[in-house]
Every structure is written in C-alpha cells, then in structure tokens.
Amino acid sequence: MRHELRHQALHPFTNFDIAHLLQRQADVRGSHPFLIWEPFEGERRVWSYAEFVDATRRVANGLVARGVQVGDRVLVHLDNCPESIFSWLGCAVAGASAVTTNARSVADELSYYAENAGVVGAITQPRFAELVSASTTPGFMIVTDTDNGASAAPGQEPAAADSYGRLFEDDPIELRAPDPHLDFSVQFTSGTTSRPKGVVWNHANALWGARMCARNAHLSSADVSLTHLPLFHTNAQAYSVLSALWAGATVVAQPRFSASRFWDVSLRNRCTFTSMVPFCAKALMARDEPVPDHQYRIWGNGAQLPMWDEYFGVTTISWWGMTETITQPIVSDPTVASTPLSMGRPSPAYEIAVLHDDGSPVGPGETGGLFVRGVPGLSLFKHYLNNPEATAASFDEAGFMITGDRVKLLETGDLQFGDRDKDMLKVGGENVAASEIERVVGAHAGVAECAVVAKRDPMLDEVPVVFVLAPDGAGLEADALREEILAACKESLADFKVPREIHVVDELPRSTLEKIAKAKLRDLANQDASP
Numbered sequence: 001m002r003h004e005l006r007h008q009a010l011h012p013f014t015n016f017d018i019a020h021l022l023q024r025q026a027d028v029r030g031s032h033p034f035l036i037w038e039p040f041e042g043e044r045r046v047w048s049y050a051e052f053v054d055a056t057r058r059v060a061n062g063l064v065a066r067g068v069q070v071g072d073r074v075l076v077h078l079d080n081c082p083e084s085i086f087s088w089l090g091c092a093v094a095g096a097s098a099v100t101t102n103a104r105s106v107a108d109e110l111s112y113y114a115e116n117a118g119v120v121g122a123i124t125q126p127r128f129a130e131l132v133s134a135s136t137t138p139g140f141m142i143v144t145d146t147d148n149g150a151s152a153a154p155g156q157e158p159a160a161a162d163s164y165g166r167l168f169e170d171d172p173i174e175l176r177a178p179d180p181h182l183d184f185s186v187q188f189t190s191g192t193t194s195r196p197k198g199v200v201w202n203h204a205n206a207l208w209g210a211r212m213c214a215r216n217a218h219l220s221s222a223d224v225s226l227t228h229l230p231l232f233h234t235n236a237q238a239y240s241v242l243s244a245l246w247a248g249a250t251v252v253a254q255p256r257f258s259a260s261r262f263w264d265v266s267l268r269n270r271c272t273f274t275s276m277v278p279f280c281a282k283a284l285m286a287r288d289e290p291v292p293d294h295q296y297r298i299w300g301n302g303a304q305l306p307m308w309d310e311y312f313g314v315t316t317i318s319w320w321g322m323t324e325t326i327t328q329p330i331v332s333d334p335t336v337a338s339t340p341l342s343m344g345r346p347s348p349a350y351e352i353a354v355l356h357d358d359g360s361p362v363g364p365g366e367t368g369g370l371f372v373r374g375v376p377g378l379s380l381f382k383h384y385l386n387n388p389e390a391t392a393a394s395f396d397e398a399g400f401m402i403t404g405d406r407v408k409l410l411e412t413g414d415l416q417f418g419d420r421d422k423d424m425l426k427v428g429g430e431n432v433a434a435s436e437i438e439r440v441v442g443a444h445a446g447v448a449e450c451a452v453v454a455k456r457d458p459m460l461d462e463v464p465v466v467f468v469l470a471p472d473g474a475g476l477e478a479d480a481l482r483e484e485i486l487a488a489c490k491e492s493l494a495d496f497k498v499p500r501e502i503h504v505v506d507e508l509p510r511s512t513l514e515k516i517a518k519a520k521l522r523d524l525a526n527q528d529a530s531p
Contacts, residue, residue, distance in 0.1 A: 002376055002391075002392065002395045002399055003375070003376070003399060004375075004376045004377045004382075005181070005204065005375050005376065005377035005378045007181055011180075011204065011375075011378055012207075012208075012211070013180045013203070013204045013207040013208070013378075014180065015178050015180075016178050016180055016203075016207065017092075017178040017179055017180050017182065017203035017204075017207070018089065018092045018093070018184060018203050018206050018207065019060075019092060019093040019175055019176070019178070020175065020178045021207065021210070021245065021246070022052075022053045022056060022089065022093065022245070023053060023175060025049050025053070025245060025248055026049045026050045026052075026053035026054070028248070029049040029221065029248045030048060030049055030050035031048050031049075031050065032048060032049055032221070032248065032250070033046050033047070033048055033049075033250045034047055034048060034049045034052045034244075034245070034250060034251060035047045035052050035082060035085065035250075035251050035253065036250060036251070036252045036253070036269055037081070037082045037149075037253055038252055038253065038254050038261075038265045038268075038269070039081075039148060039149025039150075039254075039255060040148070040149065040150070040254075040255055040258070040261070041148075041149045041150040041151075042146060042149030042150060042151075043149075045082065047082075049248075054172055055086060055168060056086055056089050056090050056093055057090075057093055057172035057173045057175075058167065058168050058169070058170050058171065058172050058173075059086045059087065059090030059093075059167045059168065060090045060091070060093035060094035060172075060173040061094075061170040061171060061172060061173035062090075062166065062167030062168070062169070062170040063090060063091065063094045063096065063121070063167070064094050064173060065170055066121060066139075066140045066142075066162070067120065067121070067139060067140065068091075068094055068096050068120060068121065069095070069096070069120075070094075070095030070096065070176070070182070071095065071096070071097075071182075071183065072096045072097070072119075072120045072121075073096060073097045073098075073099050073117045073118060073119050073120065073183075073186060074087070074091050074096055074097070074098055074099065074119055074120060074121050074122070074123060074138075075099050075101060075110075075113070075114055075117070075119040075121070075122040075123065075124075075132070075136065075138060076088060076091070076098045076099060076100050076101070076122075076123050076124075076232070077101045077103065077105070077110065077122065077123070077124040077125075077128055077132055078103060078123065078124060078125055078128075078144070078231075078232075079103045079125065079127075079147075079148050079230075079255060079256070080148060080227075080228075080230065080231045080236075080253055080254060080255045080256060081125070081144065081146075081148045081149070081253075081255065082253065083123070083125075083144045083164055084100075084231045084232070085231065085241060085251075085253070086167075087123045088100060088185065088231070088237070090167075091185075092184050092185070092203070092206070093173060093175075094173065095176060095179075095182060097183045097184060097185050097186055097200075098185050098186070099113060099114075099117045099119055099185070099186040099187075099188075099198070100185065100186075100187055100231070100232035100233075100237070101113050101188065101232060102188075102230070102232055102233075102430075102494060103128070103230065103232065104494040104495055104496060105494050106131075106490075106491065106492060106493060106494055107131060107134060107135035107491075108135075108491070108492040108493075109196075109492075109493070109494060110131065110132065110135040110136055111135045111136060112195060112196075113188055113196075113198075114135070114136035114137075114138065115136075116188075116198060116385065116386060117186055117198060117385060119136070119138050120138060120139050120140075121138045121139050121140040121141065121142070122136055122138040122140070122141045122142070123141075123142045123143075123144075123164070124141070124142075124143055124144070125143060125144045125146070125147050125148070125152075126143055126144070126146070126147050126152030126153065126156035127147045127152070127153075127156060129141070129143050129156055129161060130156065133160075133161075140162060141160060141161045141162065142161065142162045142163070142164050142167065143161040143162070143163065143164060144164040145163060145164060145165055148255040149255065178203075179203065180202065180203045180204035180207065181202055181203070181204065181377065182202060182203055183200055183201070183202050183382070184201045184202050184203045184205060184206045185200075185201050185206070185237075186198045186199065186200055186201075186385055187199050187201075187232070187233070187234065187323050189322075189323045189324075189431060190424065190431045190432055190433035190436060195435075195436065195439070196433070196436070197384040197385070197387055197390055198384060198385030198386070198387070199323045199324055199381050199384065199385075200381060200382045200383050200384070200385050201326065201381060201382060202377055202382045204377060204378050205326050205377065205378065205379075205380075205381060205382060206238075206242060206326075207246075208326055208327065208378055208379055209234075209237075209238035209239075209242050209243075209326040209327045210238070210242035210243055210245055210246035211246050212326075212327040212328070212347070212349055212379075213238050213239050213242060213243035213246075213327050213328070214243040214244075214246040214247040214249075216317070216319065216327065216328055216331045216347070217239075217243060217273055217298055217300060217317065217334075218297075218298065218334055218335075219243055219244065219246075219247040219249055219273060220247055220248075220249065221247055221248035221249055222249070222272075223244070223247060223249040223250070223272045223273050223297075224249065224250045224252060224269055224270055224271045224272050224273070224295075225240050225241075225243070225244045225249060225250065225251050225252065225271070225272075225273045225274065226252045226254070226265065226266055226269070226271040226273070226274040227240040227241060227251055227252065227253045227254070227274075227275075228253075228254045228256060228257040228258070228262075228274070228280070229257070229275055229277065229429070230256075231253070233323075234321070234322075234323045234326070235275055235429075236275070238326055238327055239275045239300060239321075239327075239328075240274075240275050249273075250269075252265065252269045252271055257279075257280045257283070259280070259283040259284050259286075259287055260287075262280075262284060263291075263292055263294070266294055266295075266296065267292060267294060267295075270295045271294070271295060271296060272295050272296055272297045272298070273296070273297060273298050273299070273300075274296070274299055274300070275299075275300045275301075276299045276300065276301050276308075276316075277301065277302070277428075277429045278301070278302075278461060279428050279429060279459055279460060279461070281301075281305075281308055281312075282458075282459060283459075284312075285311060291311065291312055291313060294313070296312070296313075296314045297314070297315060297334075298314065298315050298316070298317055298334050299312070299314045299315070299316045299317075300316070300317050300318075300319055301316050301317075301318060301319070302318065302319065302320060302343060302417065303318050303341050303342065303343055303416075303417065304316060304317075304318040304332060304338040304339065304340055304341060304342050304343070304344070305340070305341070306340050315334050317331065317332045317333070317334050317338075317344070318331070318332045318338060318342060318343045318344045319331040319332070319343065319344055320343045320344065320405075320407075320415075320417065322403065323381070324380060324381040324394070324401065325350075325372060325374070325379070325380060325381075325401075326379065326380070326381065327347075327349075327379075328344075328347060329346065329347050329349070329350040329352060329372045329374070330343050330344045330345065330346055330347065330352065330415055331344040331345070331347050332344035332345065332414075338414060339410055339412045339414040339416075341416060342410060342412075342414035342415060342416050343407070343414070343415050343416060343417050344414065344415065345413060345414055345415065346415075349374070349379060350372055350373065350374050350379060351372070351373035351374070351400070352370070352371070352372060352373075352415075353370075353371040353372075353373070353400055354367075354368045354369070354370055354371070354407055354409055354415070355368045355369050355371060356368050356369075357369070362409050363409065364409055364410065364411045365408070365409070365410070365411060366408070366409060367406055367407065367408040367409075367418040368406065368407070368409075369402070369403070369404075369405070369406055370403045370405045370406065370407045370415075371396065371400035371401065371402060371403065372400060372401045372403060373398070373399055373400045373401065374401075380401060404424065405417070405418075406418040423435060423518075425452075425454040425462045425463075425464055426454075426461050426462050427460050427461070427462055427463055427464065427496045427497070428459070428460040428461065428496060430496050430497075432464060432496065432497050434451075434452035434453070434464070436493065436497060437452045437464055437466060437489065437493065437497055437499060438450055438451065438452050438466075440488055440489055440492045440493055441466055441468065441485055441488070441489065441499075443488075444481075444484060444485055444488055446470055446471070446481050446484065446485075447468050447469070447470065447471075447481075447485070448469045448470060448471040449468075449469040449508060449516070450466055450467065450468045450469065451466070451467050451508060451516045451518055451521055452464050452465070452466045452467075452499065453465055453467070453518050453521045453522045453525050454522065454525070455500065455501070455522075455525040455526055456526055457500075463500040464497065464498070464499045464500065465499055465500060465501040465502075465503070465525040466485070466499040466501070466502050466503070467503045467505050467508060467521050467524075468481065468485065468502060468503065468504050468505065469505060469506075469507065469508050470504060478504040481502075481504055482502040482504065485499075485502050486498070486499070486502060501525070503524075503525075508521070509521065
C-alpha cells in the first residue's frame with residue numbers, strides 16, 4: 001500500500017520550500033560564494049549567495065512576465081552552464097516545474113518529453129535552438145547568449161527566440177507563501193518496459209534531497225563542491241547543488257568533466273568534495289600524472305574503491321540511489337571503514353529490504369531484489385507524470401518501491417551491487433533502457449525481432465549491442481540492413497543509446513517460454529570483451 005505525504009501531516013519541511021531556502025541562505029550567507037562558473041571558453045564568474053538569489057528571483061519574474069503560472073512546466077534543455085541552474089531554480093521560485101532533459105536527446109525524444117509534460121515554454125542554448133524549435137511547440141522559447149561560455153555560431157538562434165539575458169532585467173519576484181507540496185521538477189528516466197517516465201519531485205522532495213545529501217557527505221559551510229556531472233540528472237542536482245545550498249557551501253560548476261582541467265580547477269577553487277563516476281576516475285588515472293596536493297576530503301561514488309583512496313589521497317563514500325529516491329537510501333559513512341567494493345549500508349532515513357523471489361529475506365552472502373520504503377512526496381518521488389498505472393506498479397503491497405536492482409548482503413552487513421534488471425544498461429553513467437533501443441530497431445521494416453543487451457566496455461562500463469532477426473525473404477543484405485538500422489538509431493536516439501554493434505542473425509536463442517534468452521546473447525556479445 002502506497003501512502004503519500006498528506007497535506008495536514010507535519011514533516012521537516014512544513015511551511016517551507018526551495019524559494020524560501022534560497023532566501024534564507026541569502027540572508028545568512030549573503031557575501032559567501034555560492035556559484036563559481038569555470039567555463040572552457042569565456043570568463044570565469046562568481047555569484048555570492050545574495051547575488052545568486054537576486055538573479056534567480058529576477059529569472060522567476062521574467063518567466064512569469066512571459067506567461068508562466070503556478071503549476072506550469074517549462075522545458076530546460078541545456079548543457080551545464082549557470083543558466084541551467086538559474087532556470088531550474090527560477091522555475092521553482094515562480095511556482096513552476098523545470099523539465100530538465102538530457103542535452104544529448106534527439107528530436108524524437110524531445111518531442112515526447114515536451115508533449116508528455118505539456119510544457120508552456122522552453123529554455124535552451126544556441127547549439128540546440130533549431131532542434132528544440134523544430135521538435136517542440138512551446139508558447140515561448142528563450143535562448144542563452146552563449147554555448148556554455150563559448151560564442152554562438154552565426155545563425156544558430158531562431159528569429160522568434162527571446163534572449164536569456166533579458167530575464168535578468170526584471171525586478172526580483174515577490175516570494176509567494178511557501179508550499180512544500182507544490183511540484184518542483186520533472187526528470188525523465190529510462191524504464192525497462194516502456195518509454196521514459198517523468199519522475200515528479202515536489203518541493204518537499206527537493207528539500208529532502210538537499211538536507212540528506214548534505215548530511216550523507218558531511219558537508220559544512222566551508223566546503224566547495226566541484227560539479228562536473230550533467231545538471232539535468234539527480235546526481236548533480238541533489239547530490240551536488242542542493243546539498244551545497246542546504247549546507248551554505250560553494251558550488252563550482254563546469255560544462256562537463258575534463259581530465260585535463262580537473263586538477264587546475266580543483267586547486268584554484270580549493271575544492272573539498274565531488275561526485276565521481278568510474279569513467280572520470282579512470283580518465284584521471286590514465287593520464288599517469290602525479291596527483292597534486294589538494295583540499296579534497298570526500299569523493300562520492302557508487303562503490304567503495306580503496307584504490308581510489310590510495311591513488312588520489314581522498315576518502316570515498318559509497319552510495320546508491322535513483323531519481324525516484326531523491327537521495328541515497330544506501331550510503332557509507334566517511335568516518336567508518338567500509339567493506340571494499342560495497343555500496344554502503346541502509347540509511348536510517350529509509351527502510352531497506354533485500355528479498356528472494358519468494359519474498360523471504362536474504363541471509364549473509366546471499367543476493368536478492370532490492371526494495372526501498374519511504375514516504376512518497378517526501379523521501380520518495382511524488383509520482384510518475386501522467387502515469388498513475390506505472391506509479392502504482394512501482395510499489396509492492398507492503399509499500400516498498402521495487403527498484404529492479406539486485407544486491408548482495410555481505411557478512412559485514414554492508415550491501416554490494418549484484419546486478420540490475422537485465423534490460424537496463426549503464427552507459428558511461430547514463431541509464432539506458434533496452435526497450436527504448438528495441439522500439440526504434442523493431443520499427444524497421446527489415447526487422448522481424450530484435451534484442452538489445454549490454455557489452456562490457458573498459459571506459460563506459462557497458463555499451464548497447466543489438467541482435468536482429470530479419471524476416472524470411474526480406475531480401476536485404478546484412479550490411480545494408482545494419483546501415484539502415486544504424487541510421488534510424490542515430491536519428492531517433494541520443495548518441496549514447498546508439499548500438500555499438502548490430503548483429504544480423506538467422507535465429508535468436510529462446511527460453512522454455514519462447515522468450516528471447518538474453519543471457520545467452522549477453523554471453524555472445526561479451527565473448528571478446530575485456531573483463
């Protein structure tokens with residue numbers, strides 16, 4: 001049974017929301033740096049808390065002046081840049097929701113996101129302006145002046161677009177009464193059986209993420225958080241930006257991860273915390289350069305990797321979370337030694353169950369499905385946008401959220417990631433549903449059936465590989481079919497979702513129920529892959 005947070009129930013964020021958190025920090029941390037922008041091109045910028053909140057309230061008023069009302073949704077299609085943070089939080093201050101979309105999305109994906117969310121306007125950058133204009137029909141379109149600091153190429157901005165800089169010309173908006181139950185944002189996350197679902201957070205969710213992520217990482221007002229992961233994802237939004245906001249700390253934002261710039265930026269800003277993924281750490285280690293003296297106290301990652309701590313001279317906290325959980329229901333403590341390769345222990349803020357398929361709890365050394373129980377609309381997401389069926393199906397009868405992940409309970413009490421739903425891939429930190437790729441490939445006239453599986457990759461962890469069964473008498477040569485499928489995937493899917501290999505086969509292995517035996521296809525795909 002799923003029990004949502006009731007409006008009359010008291011909770012840690014009663015009579016509070018993100019707009020009032022921003023203003024509170026501006027009042028008490030006014031002159032302290034909140035956002036430092038470290039572009040690859042263009043000028044470095046610093047905003048104090050007072051300056052940042054003033055600018056965000058101006059953006060909010062500018063959106064209202066363009067017709068945005070409380071409860072509306074605005075598409076925010078941006079790579080990492082200051083405007084992405086101003087837009088995300090500015091929508092919230094205005095009482096609207098930012099729909100933050102993956103900057104690598106293609107037209108088909110953007111059209112789906114915009115239509116599903118019913119957006120009233122769009123904010124983007126010159127490089128994406130034509131794509132957003134052609135694939136969506138928002139009531140207004142605002143385009144930033146630069147591409148993440150770099151000068152825009154001539155002619156990239158549509159004639160009907162409004163300049164982002166004009167938003168700052170409005171006076172700061174008057175704060176409305178706080179409402180923690182009001183929708184805050186939407187992120188589309190890959191599902192295993194359908195197109196991506198819009199995960200709705202309300203303001204209580206965002207405040208929960210801010211407070212718990214700050215606590216989990218032991219952040220204080222003296223910390224400086226380097227943020228290089230995509231700002232349209234939960235990791236950067238909650239683990240990095242909201243946690244720093246709650247703690248009164250500083251955010252250093254980059255357009256994206258850069259191994260060649262990492263240490264210069266970290267040293268210049270005296271960074272103490274960053275959220276890391278294996279791809280980034282491997283890239284730093286591959287440079288084979290001496291690690292300089294630095295101020296880092298903590299790095300966050302999905303697993304406890306002692307080799308990082310020794311090599312980089314940091315303390316790594318391990319964690320696990322989803323867009324639906326806002327923060328980390330499983331996390332280690334930086335003051336307590338963790339089991340190597342573990343993902344931490346259950347957070348005291350959630351109930352965690354690891355169960356066999358028959359519903360019985362696993363014992364030490366055993367692996368089972370991971371289930372999380374919290375409070376929807378507070379410690380768990382509010383719901384899936386326009387999809388009550390999917391929302392209901394994501395919880396079991398006891399009110400536990402079904403994660404689809406499998407974990408191992410270690411003898412120490414720590415948990416170790418065992419596997420994920422086999423139809424989910426993790427490509428360089430991006431979640432990819434096999435069903436998304438199969439939808440595109442299966443729509444091709446020359447394909448009778450198809451199956452997408454993950455192949456191990458030394459840098460990206462996994463990459464998608466598709467096996468294709470052509471109908472009898474199709475008459476299309478295998479090479480030509482591969483080329484057509486690849487072209488269709490490039491047109492309809494973000495680049496990280498495009499299959500790296502396309503195998504045209506005479507038959508697909510079957511299980512006893514005539515389902516495609518993906519385990520056998522994974523073995524075939526990984527025969528020549530590095531371990």
